[in-house]
Amino acid sequence: xxxxxxxxxxxxxxxxxxxxxxxxxxxxxxxxxxxxxxxxxxxxxxxxxxxxxxxxxxxxxxxxxxxxxxxxxxxxxxxxxxxxxxxxxxxxxxxxxxxxxxxxxxxxxxxxxxxxxxxxxxxxxxxxxxxxxxxxxxxxxxxxxxxxxxxxxxxxxxxxxxxxxxxxxxxxxxxxxxxxxxxxxxxxxxxxxxxxxxxxxxxxxxxxxxxxxxxxxxxxxxxxxxxxxxxxxxxxxxxxxxxxxxxxxxxxxxxxxxxxxxxxxxxxxxxxxxxxxxxxxxxxxxxxxxxxxxxxxxxxxxxxxxxxxxxxxxxxxxxx
Amino acid sequence: xxxxxxxxxxxxxxxxxxxxxxxxxxxxxxxxxxxxxxxxxxxxxxxxxxxxxxxxxxxxxxxxxxxxxxxxxxxxxxxxxxxxxxxxxxxxxxxxxxxxxxxxxxxxxxxxxxxxxxxxxxxxxxxxxxxxxxxxxxxxxxxxxxxxxxxxxxxxxxxxxxxxxxxxxxxxxxxxxxxxxxxxxxxxxxxxxxxxxxxxxxxxxxxxxxxxxxxxxxxxxxxxxxxxxxxxxxxxxxxxxxxxxxxxxxxxxxxxxxxxxxxxxxxxxxxxxxxxxxxxxxxxxxxxxxxxxxxxxxxxxxxxxxxxxxxxxxxxxxxx
Amino acid sequence: xxxxxxxxxxxxxxxxxxxxxxxxxxxxxxxxxxxxxxxxxxxxxxxxxxxxxxxxxxxxxxxxxxxxxxxxxxxxxxxxxxxxxxxxxxxxxxxxxxxxxxxxxxxxxxxxxxxxxxxxxxxxxxxxxxxxxxxxxxxxxxxxxxxxxxxxxxxxxxxxxxxxxxxxxxxxxxxxxxxxxxxxxxxxxxxxxxxxxxxxxxxxxxxxxxxxxxxxxxxxxxxxxxxxxxxxxxxxxxxxxxxxxxxxxxxxxxxxxxxxxxxxxxxxxxxxxxxxxxxxxxxxxxxxxxxxxxxxxxxxxxxxxxxxxxxxxxxxxxxx
Numbered sequence: 003x004x005x006x007x008x009x010x011x012x013x014x015x016x017x018x019x020x021x022x023x024x025x026x027x028x029x030x031x032x033x034x035x036x037x038x039x040x041x042x043x044x045x046x047x048x049x050x051x052x053x054x055x056x057x058x059x060x061x062x063x064x065x066x067x068x069x070x071x072x073x074x075x076x077x078x079x080x081x082x083x084x085x086x087x088x089x090x091x092x093x094x095x096x097x098x099x100x101x102x103x104x105x106x107x108x109x110x111x112x113x114x115x116x117x118x119x120x121x122x123x124x125x126x127x128x129x130x131x132x133x134x135x136x137x138x139x140x141x142x143x144x145x146x147x148x149x150x151x152x153x154x155x156x157x158x159x160x161x162x163x164x165x166x167x168x169x170x171x172x173x174x175x176x177x178x179x180x181x182x183x184x185x186x187x188x189x190x191x192x193x194x195x196x197x198x199x200x201x202x203x204x205x206x207x208x209x210x211x212x213x214x215x216x217x218x219x220x221x222x223x224x225x226x227x228x229x230x231x232x233x234x235x236x237x238x239x240x241x242x243x244x245x246x247x248x249x250x251x252x253x254x255x256x257x258x259x260x261x262x263x264x265x266x267x268x269x270x271x272x273x274x275x276x277x278x279x280x281x282x283x284x285x286x287x288x289x290x291x292x293x294x295x296x297x298x299x300x301x302x303x304x305x306x307x308x309x310x311x312x313x314x315x316x317x318x319x320x321x322x
Numbered sequence: 323x324x325x326x327x328x329x330x331x332x333x334x335x336x337x338x339x340x341x342x343x344x345x346x347x348x349x350x351x352x353x354x355x356x357x358x359x360x361x362x363x364x365x366x367x368x369x370x371x372x373x374x375x376x377x378x379x380x381x382x383x384x385x386x387x388x389x390x391x392x393x394x395x396x397x398x399x400x401x402x403x404x405x406x407x408x409x410x411x412x413x414x415x416x417x418x419x420x421x422x423x424x425x426x427x428x429x430x431x432x433x434x435x436x437x438x439x440x441x442x443x444x445x446x447x448x449x450x451x452x453x454x455x456x457x458x459x460x461x462x463x464x465x466x467x468x469x470x471x472x473x474x475x476x477x478x479x480x481x482x483x484x485x486x487x488x489x490x491x492x493x494x495x496x497x498x499x500x501x502x503x504x505x506x507x508x509x510x511x512x513x514x515x516x517x518x519x520x521x522x523x524x525x526x527x528x529x530x531x532x533x534x535x536x537x538x539x540x541x542x543x544x545x546x547x548x549x550x551x552x553x554x555x556x557x558x559x560x561x562x563x564x565x566x567x568x569x570x571x572x573x574x575x576x577x578x579x580x581x582x583x584x585x586x587x588x589x590x591x592x593x594x595x596x597x598x599x600x601x602x603x604x605x606x607x608x609x610x611x612x613x614x615x616x617x618x619x620x621x622x623x624x625x626x627x628x629x630x631x632x633x634x635x636x637x638x639x640x641x642x
Numbered sequence: 643x644x645x646x647x648x649x650x651x652x653x654x655x656x657x658x659x660x661x662x663x664x665x666x667x668x669x670x671x672x673x674x675x676x677x678x679x680x681x682x683x684x685x686x687x688x689x690x691x692x693x694x695x696x697x698x699x700x701x702x703x704x705x706x707x708x709x710x711x712x713x714x715x716x717x718x719x720x721x722x723x724x725x726x727x728x729x730x731x732x733x734x735x736x737x738x739x740x741x742x743x744x745x746x747x748x749x750x751x752x753x754x755x756x757x758x759x760x761x762x763x764x765x766x767x768x769x770x771x772x773x774x775x776x777x778x779x780x781x782x783x784x785x786x787x788x789x790x791x792x793x794x795x796x797x798x799x800x801x802x803x804x805x806x807x808x809x810x811x812x813x814x815x816x817x818x819x820x821x822x823x824x825x826x827x828x829x830x831x832x833x834x835x836x837x838x839x840x841x842x843x844x845x846x847x848x849x850x851x852x853x854x855x856x857x858x859x860x861x862x863x864x865x866x867x868x869x870x871x872x873x874x875x876x877x878x879x880x881x882x883x884x885x886x887x888x889x890x891x892x893x894x895x896x897x898x899x900x901x902x903x904x905x906x907x908x909x910x911x912x913x914x915x916x917x918x919x920x921x922x923x924x925x926x927x928x929x930x931x932x933x934x935x936x937x938x939x940x941x942x943x944x945x946x947x948x949x950x951x952x953x954x955x956x957x958x959x960x961x962x
Contacts, residue, residue, distance in 0.1 A: 182547065199910040210917050215539045219855045220881055223918045227822065227911050228902060241540055262548060267629065270519040271547050277530050278543045309907065502867065535859045561860055582868060587949065590839040591867050597850050598863045 066094050068119065069101050076112035077260050078105050078160075079253070083119035087126035090173045092140075094129070095147040098177075099154045106159055112264055113161035115256045116181060118168055122192070127172030130201075134310045138298045145297045148173070149290060152208060155180035157283050159272050161263040165256040167249055170194040171231060172205075175242075179212045182275070183259050184242070186234045187249035193231040194242060200229035202309035204300070206293060208286045215282060217241050386414050388439065389421050396432035397580050398425050398480075399573070403439035407446035410493045412460075414449070415467040418497075419474045426479055432584055433481035435576045436501060438488050442512070447492030450521075454630045458618045465617045468493070469610060472528060475500035477603050479592050481583040485576040487569055490514040491551055492525075495562075499532045502595070503579050504562070506554045507569035513551040514562060520549035522629035524620070526613060528606045535602060537561050706734050708759065709741050716752035717900050718745050718800075719893070723759035727766035730813045732780075734769070735787040738817075739794045746799055752904055753801035755896045756821060758808050762832070767812030770841075774950045778938045785937045788813070789930060792848060795820035797923050799912050801903040805896040807889055810834040811871055812845075815882075819852045822915070823899050824882070826874045827889035833871040834882060840869035842949035844940070846933060848926045855922060857881050 071078040080101060082088045090098075105111045118124045132144045155162060155177065164178035166186040175194050178184050186194065196213055198205045205213070205226055213222040217240045224230070225240075237243045247255045263271065286293065300306060391398040400421060402408045410418075425431045438444045452464045475482060475497065484498035486506040495514050498504050506514065516533055518525045525533070525546055533542040537560050544550070545560075557563045567575045583591065606613065620626060711718040720741060722728045730738075745751045758764045772784045795802060795817065804818035806826040815834050818824050826834065836853055838845045845853070845866055853862040857880050864870070865880075877883045887895045903911065926933065940946060 183544070199906045199914055202907040202910050204910050204913045204917070207917055210914075215543070217540070218538055218858055219918070220857070223855070223915075224823070224884070226914045226918065228906060229910075244544070266519045266548060267522040269625075270522050270524050270549075273524045274519055274530075274546045275543075277524070277527055278539070278546065305909075503864070535863070537860070538858055564864070586839045586868060587842040589945070590842050590844050590869075593844045594839055594850075594866045595863075597844070597847055598859070598866065 066097055067101065069105065069114075071105070071108065071111055073110050075257070075260075076110060076264070077257060078111050078114040080105075080114055080116045081119040082117070082125060085120060087123045088118055088120055088174070089126050089129035089131075090148070090151070090177075091129040091132055092144045092147050095144075095151045099147070099151045102154050102158060102160075111160065112268065113163065113260045114158075115163045115165050115253065115260070116177065117165035117253065117256075121168065123168040123174075124164075124166045124170035124192075124194075125174030125177060126169075127174045127176075130310055130314060133203075133301050134307065134314060138302055141298045141301055142294050145294050146290075149208075149286060149293070152176065152180060152212075153283065153286065156212065156279055157276070159268075161260055161271070163256045163259055163263075165252045166192075166194065166243065167252050168192055169231075171197050172201075176205075176209055176212060179216050179242070182263065183244050185245045185247060185252060185255050185259065186237060186243040187252055188234050188246040189249060190233050190235070192234055194234070194237050195229070195231040196226055197229035197231050199227060201313050202306065206297065207289075208282065208293070211282045211285065215279075386417055387421065389425065389434075391425070391428065391431055393430050395577070395580075396430060396584070397577060398431050398434040400425075400434055400436045401439040402437070402445060405440060407443045408438055408440055408494070409446050409449035409451075410468070410471070410497075411449040411452055412464045412467050415464075415471045419467070419471045422474050422478060422480075431480065432588065433483065433580045434478075435483045435485050435573065435580070436497065437485035437573065437576075441488065443488040443494075444484075444486045444490035444512075444514075445494030445497060446489075447494045447496075450630055450634060453523075453621050454627065454634060458622055461618045461621055462614050465614050466610075469528075469606060469613065472496065472500055472532070473603065473606065476532065476599055477596070479588075481580055481591070483576045483579055483583075485572045486512075486514065486563065487572050488512055489551075491517050492521075496525075496529055496532060499536050499562070502583065503564050505565045505567060505572060505575050505579065506557060506563040507572055508554050508566040509569060510553050510555070512554055514554070514557050515549070515551040516546055517549035517551050519547060521633050522626065526617065527609075528602065528613070531602045531605065535599075706737055707741065709745065709754075711745070711748065711751055713750050715897070715900075716750060716904070717897060718751050718754040720745075720754055720756045721759040722757070722765060725760060727763045728758055728760055728814070729766050729769035729771075730788070730791070730817075731769040731772055732784045732787050735784075735791045739787070739791045742794050742798060742800075751800065752908065753803065753900045754798075755803045755805050755893065755900070756817065757805035757893065757896075761808065763808040763814075764804075764806045764810035764832075764834075765814030765817060766809075767814045767816075770950055770954060773843075773941050774947065774954060778942055781938045781941055782934050785934050786930075789848075789926060789933065792816065792820060792852075793923065793926065796852065796919055797916070799908075801900055801911070803896045803899055803903075805892045806832075806834065806883065807892050808832055809871075811837050812841075816845075816849050816852060819856050819882070822903065823884050825885045825887060825892060825895050825899065826877060826883040827892055828874050828886040829889060830873050830875070832874055834874070834877050835869070835871040836866055837869035837871050839867060841953050842946065846937065847929075848922065848933070851922045851925065855919075 066082070066084040068081045068083065069078055084091070084094050102114065105114055128148060133141065136144070162181040164181040164184045166178055166184060168187070169192045170178055171193065175196050178194070186192070196205050196209055210222065210226060213226060217225065221240050232240065232242060234243065234246050238246050245255065245259070386402070386404040388401045388403065389398055402418070404411070404414050422434065425434055448468060453461065456464070482501040484501040484504045486498050486504060488507070489512045490498055491513065495516050498514070506512070516525050516529055530542065530546060533546060537545065541560050552560065552562060554563065554566050558566050565575065565579070706722070706724040708721045708723065709718055722738070724731070724734050742754065745754055768788060773781065776784070802821040804821040804824045806818055806824060808827070809832045810818055811833065815836050818834070826832070836845050836849060850862065850866060853866060857865065861880050872880065872882060874883065874886050878886050885895065885899070
């Protein structure tokens with residue numbers, strides 16, 4: 003399903019009328035149904051965790067994520083599952099944004115852990131196929147969805163923790179930087195960073211602003227120009243991630259971190275978060291259309307399309 | 323005495339006509355009179371230090387601070403003494419601001435060390451009793467005094483050094499962050515930070531701006547949301563304080579630090595300080611009334627009043 | 643030659659008609675002619691490096707710099723040579739800015755290493771003789787040239803690497819901070835910093851902005867107020883320089899660093915650089931005339947002129 007942005011408001015209006023638990027539409031696995039059932043047994047049930055499967059929706063042909071809300075803790079876990087590398091396509095971005103929006107509307111949810119269901123990769127970033135050989139209209143639609151994901155996460159009322167269990171270049175790094183807290187698996191094979199310039203493309207100003215807010219002006223300047231990808235250790239050193247743990251402890255550490263955030267009254271934390279981030283968010287909101295047309299005119303240039311073509315061909319050679 | 327803000331200008335106008343040395347009104351202790359007398363003996367007098375007691379005033383029933391200016395060095399020491407914990411009430415804030423203003427008008431004064439006369443506490447921050455069960459008018463008056471203290475200190479022509487000899491949460495941390503330099507006693511029992519959210523309240527944008535200017539955006543984001551209180555060692559690590567020393571060396575270290583600042587021609591230092599801080603100051607000045615009404619409408623909310631009530635009850639239980 | 647700013651545009655217009663290689667006007671040393679000749683032998687010639695001497699011009703009586711462009715690598719090396727200490731006079735500033743502009747117009751050039759041809763000093767900063775006893779008009783002209791140098795370097799399309807092979811106070815520090823990357827000789831006798839206040843003068847807002855962008859707000863606040871000069875080790879610690887190497891490895895390290903920057907497509911790197919720096923540049927551009935008249939009215943004050951006189955006299959005593 004190719005959900006266009008113009009249809010978004012309408013779509014959500016319809017969704018809003020559907021009771022929350024009915025929205026858990028698609029293909030629940032037996033395990034999932036089990037945990038679903040476990041929900042009613044409360045905190046001491048035999049099942050690992052009392053869980054509501056909020057979403058395991060399916061916009062395209064394959065399931066691209068699971069969102070499990072533990073109603074006893076108020077923590078949802080959003081597991082990205084768009085093989086092979088969680089590339090952020092228009093569909094996937096839309097699904098992510100809608101899933102977050104749904105959690106926001108759920109009063110039982112106070113925080114969300116974002117992680118990957120795929121091995122070795124958190125998210126490979128924006129789907130280059132959405133930028134190569136596409137019409138300007140489609141490119142604009144795609145870019146609006148990238149903006150939307152950023153806007154929703156960066157301003158979320160929820161506590162957002164990224165449990166980065168794999169490499170996280172470009173848009174994957176951006177997604178993690180929108181979160182309140184970042185825990186990364188301490189595996190030197192993984193890397194994270196905004197490496198856009200290495201592909202001959204450019205991180206837009208709000209990627210840049212998010213980066214500056216996270217690691218400071220000078221580190222951002224050098225990292226963005228050189229498109230640097232950092233090892234987990236180096237990412238910790240510059241403040242791009244907040245904590246490193248062995249991969250098997252990622253989710254439990256995320257849950258423990260969440261507890262520290264939950265100790266703070268939500269309204270006070272939310273107003274504070276907004277105070278910190280609103281100027282950056284307002285900057286995009288007031289230049290959103292310009293940003294889209296800038297992106298479209300940049301990405302549809304012959305020279306840029308050639309760069310992307312080259313990059314895609316190299317990718318294919320590597321696979322072959 | 324409840325000095326209202328509207329009367330402030332008039333009050334100062336009257337004060338301005340009183341010769342400086344006559345303003346050292348109140349209850350001088352014998353020791354103080356001794357040091358006062360010592361002043362005329364010049365730099366080599368037998369008395370520990372040639373001192374002018376600029377202020378040991380008494381707006382309310384008890385003396386809340388001493389301000390001693392060493393005319394041989396140009397350094398004033400402002401010792402906060404509002405038992406039990408130097409809570410910043412409307413009266414106390416007003417006294418602090420007026421004392422600083424007076425030092426600013428004194429050509430013999432180039433710098434001020436702010437410290438506490440009470441054991442274990444620098445300042446417990448804004449007086450919660452000023453925010454609980456008070457009329458909107460009174461709350462507004464209080465908030466204007468908080469703004470005034472911040473404005474005066476953050477823009478002071480004097481070199482301001484905080485000698486933090488005890489814990490310094492919330493408004494206490496803010497006061498120290500307005501200074502040019504912060505030295506803290508290296509006692510792991512002390513802590514410092516803007517912990518407003520832990521009380522269910524929110525640091526306003528100019529607290530936040532001061533914090534960002536001091537420790538950077540990302541550290542401020544996490545510290546403000548979680549209301550983190552740092553040990554002296556951790557405060558040093560994030561740059562919230564500049565130096566740690568054993569408590570008995572605090573004042574001597576502050577004096578030595580002051581010497582480094584005095585080595586710079588005042589006008590060059592002052593213009594530079596203003597260049598660094600003016601944008602932050604102008605931001606509050608241009609939104610001062612809005613900030614007051616935001617505070618008043620927030621703090622007088624039923625839910626916030628309930629939070630404060632709970633907090634005060636817990637405080638009382640602890641004491642009992 | 644005293645090239646006034648108003649004549650600049652015309653001067654450049656004339657220059658633009660002269661073929662690039664004819665512009666290598668002046669007094670080529672035999673060694674230089676040799677390397678010049680070596681150019682045509684291509685990458686494997688016997689001569690150390692294939693080089694085009696782009697400029698070894700001579701506005702005043704003595705040669706003040708050499709600019710060698712290695713056409714095989716696209717790297718130019720600009721060696722400042724204005725004895726005794728590379729003071730930035732009006733003439734020297736103008737020459738530096740024009741040399742950079744020329745390299746920018748040269749399609750074969752992708753990056754420039756800025757270094758000193760003098761021992762122990764990178765640049766002593768702005769020439770105080772340009773600020774002492776001069777007419778307001780001349781002061782204004784001088785200041786415009788300082789702005790111009792900063793504007794050209796801070797916004798350069800080229801990769802700019804400062805190879806800081808000596809002390810670099812005030813304007814020397816500013817010049818290095820405009821670069822994309824700073825490598826300093828690890829010699830504890832050298833120092834670097836914006837020490838203007840030590841002379842009783844004040845770094846203007848765009849010096850300050852450059853400093854904040856490089857080392858952050860708090861470090862800049864304290865460094866600028868105290869006019870701190872840092873050892874190479876301390877400069878590395880606060881992020882004022884990016885790397886320290888033994889002095890004999892400075893240029894080779896700069897070349898290696900340049901390679902990392904050249905690995906990125908120029909257009910992507912340039913757009914990213916502009917995104918990072920444009921707000922800071924626009925701030926000066928929109929206040930350029932005000933900044934000039936502020937400088938002129940400040941520097942021509944009696945009190946400031948007295949400070950400068952004192953400083954110059956002390957300098958002369960030291961020499962004698």
